[in-house]
Amino acid sequence: QVQLVESGGGLVQAGGSLRLSCAASGRTFSSYAMGWFRQAPGKEREFVAAITWSGGSTYYADSVKGRFTISRDNAKNTLYLQMNSLKAEDTAVYYCAADLVATISLSAPYEYDYWGQGTQVTVSS
Secondary structure, eight states: OEEEEEEOOEEEETTOOEEEEEEEEESOGGGSEEEEEEEOTTSOOEEEEEEOTTSOOEEEOTTTTTTEEEEEETTTTEEEEEEOSOOGGGOEEEEEEEEOSOOSOTTOGGGOOEEOOOEEEEEEO
């Protein structure tokens, strides 16, 4: 069992920054990959970024590449998403997720085993 709790969402103007955090508990945090996804109203949940268990490899959706940075602190059992140069189209509920079994595609939601409750990010234009 893994419990995930996101925080750090809020309202920000376009061009601004936010840092999301995801606190994990349960199984050893450093043993599994993590990802961030988002879901806007009326849209499918979409991949944002992912990071391997060690933090050695990261992956990004084209829409956020160069603006968002995923990182993790295994000593603190915490995942982060630094979001810069935010745009109105980044508005969504952001979810962190844990992938306990090594998979090929870290961008696929169905590969993840545990999800947080989500945190709202609203970017005003």
